[in-house]
Amino acid sequence: MTKVKTGIGRRSFIKSVSIAGGGLIIGFNWMACKKATEEGGKEMAMQMPDEWFELNGYLKIGDNGVVTIYSPNPEIGQNVKTSMPMIVAEELDVDWDKVIVEQAPLNTDIFTRQLAGGSQSIRQGWESLRTAGATARQMLLTAAANQWEVPVSELSVEKGIISHANSDKSISYGEIAKAAAQVEVPEEVELKDNDSFKIIGTSRKNVDAKKIVTGQPLYGLDVYKDGMVIAMMVQPPAFGMQLKTMDAEKVKEMPGIIDVFTIDTYPEDMEKEWSDVTAFSKLAVIVGESTWQVMKAKKALKVEWELKPDLVEQIQILEKSPGMENTSGLESSKMHASLMKEIGSKKAEVVRKDGDPEKAFKNAARVIERSYTCPFLAHNCMEPMNFYANVSDGKAELLGPIQTPEYAEKSINKRLGLALEDIDIQMTRMGGGFGRRLYGNFLVEAAVISDKIGKPVKLVYTREDDMSNGVYRPAYHVTYRAALDGNNKLTALHVNAGGIPESPLFANRFPAGAIDNYLAESWTLESNISVGAFRAPRSNFIAGAEQSFLDELAEEMGQDPIQFRLDLLKRAQNDPVGESNDYDAARYAGVLELVRDKSGWNNGSSGLNRGVSAYYCHNSYVAQILDMSIKGNQPVIDKVTCAVDCGIVVNPDAAKNMVEGGTIDGIGHALYSQVTFEDGKPQQNNFDTYRLIRHQEAPKKIDVYFVENGIDPTGLGEPPFPPIMGAVANALYKATGQRFYDQPFINQLNGKQTELKT
Amino acid sequence: MAEFSLTINGKKQVLDLDPDTPLLWVLRDHLKLVGTKYGCGIAQCGACTVHFNGSAVRSCQLPISSAAGNEITTIEGLSENGDHPVQKAWLEHDVPQCGYCQAGQIMSASALLNRNPNPSDSEIENAMNGNICRCGTYTRIKAAIKSASDSQIA
Missing domain, CATH: 1.10.150.120 ([2Fe-2S]-binding domain)
Known part of the structure; x- marks a missing residue:
């Protein structure tokens, strides 16, 4: 057993008084009155207790033994609303069937890092969640020991029933909860050994599944409150433009329209948080009684736009350059591509250098150089951006989908001058996040609108608004160069990576550390287009590019692509180059060996068009093998085999679901998705022009295998996403005989359909 | 505005709305049946799918004037206890x-x-x-x- 101090988040363990009445539980009447079904996960005929006893900020126990566990982190589909409470329940030693889960509101006194991002919820919550459960368990045991006048060491717990070893005494958590709430909070508690886990490592159904499949209100867009009005915004049509004037008179007369005005979400003098990102601070806003009425008014509203002042200055400078006389000053994808190609061919900032790469390249018998690119991407959460805000009497009530409630609270504090304690933020279940909802511009906009009109409001983005609002995945470019000596041995690697407006490079990741002479350079290009984190930022491009290059390199060197990687990893493990390598070469090799074994790579895989890829990010290791065939000139993914090392797997079937989803997401974005620009205007604004992967294009089969090593859990939401893009490119090569360097790959496929092998 | 009579999940509903109001927003805004989702508004994503006389249709493209007089089933009415x-x-x-x-x-x-x-x-x-x-x-x-x-x- 591990002893831990409960001092971490001490305030969350302050003993609290009992809470009377079952009515405090909101939204569970439905659950309590429905008849029991077998399949419903947490669905059952559960009687609500008459009285609740809160043992700490993470949980309360009812007098009948029902336990409510608060899930601290935002739920965006990564399933933490099930897996985080599972961890609490494990240490509490309670029957999972008697657990009710509620989404906790933002509460920085009780919880730390209430954020959905970086695949860190489980990794960083691991100890505090376990400690919360163990602390409550200890208090319940102490209360029982006091009542029976026996030592705590003689007591044991099974599914919420405390038993005394030396007598036939037993008592349920429900019966002792009242006394436990009066027990001093222990300073130190013991955590279980991994091999005594009963809930962690077993598959438990999504606690919201029944509500999801029956269409119950769960999401921000489902919020309807008394007196609430609907707001929509009109944003500039292009990046680099801003609102000039608006003619609202006619629109104000339209049926159901309450008001039309402009807002400035982030005034220049406002102190911003990192999460306050928008290219369009000044917006036209329409407020009305119903969504459709506001949508119609939005289309009818006449707004004039103008170039931003800083852009006007830039144009004046640009126009003096030869060939730039007629520049609009607004960005286009064509311009991005030529700029990235040009800058990517020059020397850039050296981020890491091992050995003497210049000499190695000079002495090389052969140099292989390849460049890779990817476009901007829109997150496209299926639930468009929205938020409910009610700002009145110096208080703000905010309810909706946000991945960063703590930062949003600070933004509202700065923007509206409200005290932090007067800002209440509650998270709904989110119809996807993918990083988009880290940036709460829509939340601030909703609050500013509510403050302005003095009414509760739900701000709703249309899909077109959502897709044109920016905060995109950046466009990237990378060039890899490899030096081979006369014996066809790899002697040096040079990576030159950049993007608009950030570089995708992780200079200390594999294959750094495995090659004697290594040079990593990085550059950036400024842009008017706003960007943000997108599922596995930077990795979501560089992984695929790097793994494609290694594949091509292995072929050029006449080596098996998996063995080639394993040999490099062996070098990195036994005799690493440099001291700042940020990966564990043995675990990296472990997933490659597992996927090789499970996919039958070495036996009978001839005839299959297979692509392999492996990558490390968010503290976890993923290797994938993708089998592809071409039918009707289109790629068909017959099978993907995934090997994952994320340490302890809390909820295995849900974890498999996450790996399957990340894999499909990666295949889709690599093959089909892009945002392109002309004159600053995104050329895709809905799913008729922006292509997301669909049922017919999904893999026919996905097999997922986890490495079992008992290491504390690490990230899973992001790691399966980046490497599969390399596996897609490598399988495409096998299937078509062509290498694919530019995402989305469908462009090249469609342009050269006749050359495809069938 | 005009009065329309719809049968939704077996229940008759009378609504006074603009004839072009999509069924999606009738369900969500006016009947608070929010299980039917808004995703794209142009029949490209399927989040708003309901049954129209037993067939799957995109409710974002079905104006109330066309929906009236037909049998509509939403996710809330697919089964009584979520046991379809x-x-x-x-x-x-x-x-x-x-x-x-x-x-x-x-x-x-x-x-x-x-x-x-x-x-x-x-x-x-x-x-x-x-x-x-x-x-x-x-x-x-x-x-x-x-x-x-x-x-x-x-």
Whole structure:
């Protein structure tokens, strides 16, 4: 057993008084009155207790033994609303069937890092969640020991029933909860050994599944409150433009329209948080009684736009350059591509250098150089951006989908001058996040609108608004160069990576550390287009590019692509180059060996068009093998085999679901998705022009295998996403005989359909 | 504004709305049946799928004037206790991630099984191709539809 101090988040363990009445539980009447079904996960005929006893900020126990566990982190589909409470329940030693889960509101006194991002919820919550459960368990045991006048060491717990070893005494958590709430909070508690886990490592159904499949209100867009009005915004049509004037008179007369005005979400003098990102601070806003009425008014509203002042200055400078006389000053994808190609061919900032790469390249018998690119991407959460805000009497009530409630609270504090304690933020279940909802511009906009009109409001983005609002995945470019000596041995690697407006490079990741002479350079290009984190930022491009290059390199060197990687990893493990390598070469090799074994790579895989890829990010290791065939000139993914090392797997079937989803997401974005620009205007604004992967294009089969090593859990939401893009490119090569360097790959496929092998 | 009479989940509803109001917003804004989701507004994502006289349609493209007088079923009315074979299969396979698209997926799947109780893999893919799942639960959706189809046969 591990002893831990409960001092971490001490305030969350302050003993609290009992809470009377079952009515405090909101939204569970439905659950309590429905008849029991077998399949419903947490669905059952559960009687609500008459009285609740809160043992700490993470949980309360009812007098009948029902336990409510608060899930601290935002739920965006990564399933933490099930897996985080599972961890609490494990240490509490309670029957999972008697657990009710509620989404906790933002509460920085009780919880730390209430954020959905970086695949860190489980990794960083691991100890505090376990400690919360163990602390409550200890208090319940102490209360029982006091009542029976026996030592705590003689007591044991099974599914919420405390038993005394030396007598036939037993008592349920429900019966002792009242006394436990009066027990001093222990300073130190013991955590279980991994091999005594009963809930962690077993598959438990999504606690919201029944509500999801029956269409119950769960999401921000489902919020309807008394007196609430609907707001929509009109944003500039292009990046680099801003609102000039608006003619609202006619629109104000339209049926159901309450008001039309402009807002400035982030005034220049406002102190911003990192999460306050928008290219369009000044917006036209329409407020009305119903969504459709506001949508119609939005289309009818006449707004004039103008170039931003800083852009006007830039144009004046640009126009003096030869060939730039007629520049609009607004960005286009064509311009991005030529700029990235040009800058990517020059020397850039050296981020890491091992050995003497210049000499190695000079002495090389052969140099292989390849460049890779990817476009901007829109997150496209299926639930468009929205938020409910009610700002009145110096208080703000905010309810909706946000991945960063703590930062949003600070933004509202700065923007509206409200005290932090007067800002209440509650998270709904989110119809996807993918990083988009880290940036709460829509939340601030909703609050500013509510403050302005003095009414509760739900701000709703249309899909077109959502897709044109920016905060995109950046466009990237990378060039890899490899030096081979006369014996066809790899002697040096040079990576030159950049993007608009950030570089995708992780200079200390594999294959750094495995090659004697290594040079990593990085550059950036400024842009008017706003960007943000997108599922596995930077990795979501560089992984695929790097793994494609290694594949091509292995072929050029006449080596098996998996063995080639394993040999490099062996070098990195036994005799690493440099001291700042940020990966564990043995675990990296472990997933490659597992996927090789499970996919039958070495036996009978001839005839299959297979692509392999492996990558490390968010503290976890993923290797994938993708089998592809071409039918009707289109790629068909017959099978993907995934090997994952994320340490302890809390909820295995849900974890498999996450790996399957990340894999499909990666295949889709690599093959089909892009945002392109002309004159600053995104050329895709809905799913008729922006292509997301669909049922017919999904893999026919996905097999997922986890490495079992008992290491504390690490990230899973992001790691399966980046490497599969390399596996897609490598399988495409096998299937078509062509290498694919530019995402989305469908462009090249469609342009050269006749050359495809069938 | 005009008065329309609709039958939704077997219940008659009379609403006084603009004739061009899409059924999607009638359901969500005016009847508070929010299980039917807004995803794109142009019939490209399938999140708003409902049954119109038993067939799957996109409610974002169906004005109330056309919906009136027809039988509409939404996810809330698919079964009394959430125990339609498709819903049960979704729970059995623990399909949802974020869950937002799943009501539309379930409505498309149940309409498919109504007209074709034992669809092949490609028939499932074709029928479901208009329903986007951004989380990528496609393989589970297909497995769930096959389970539901088996349970209907049995």
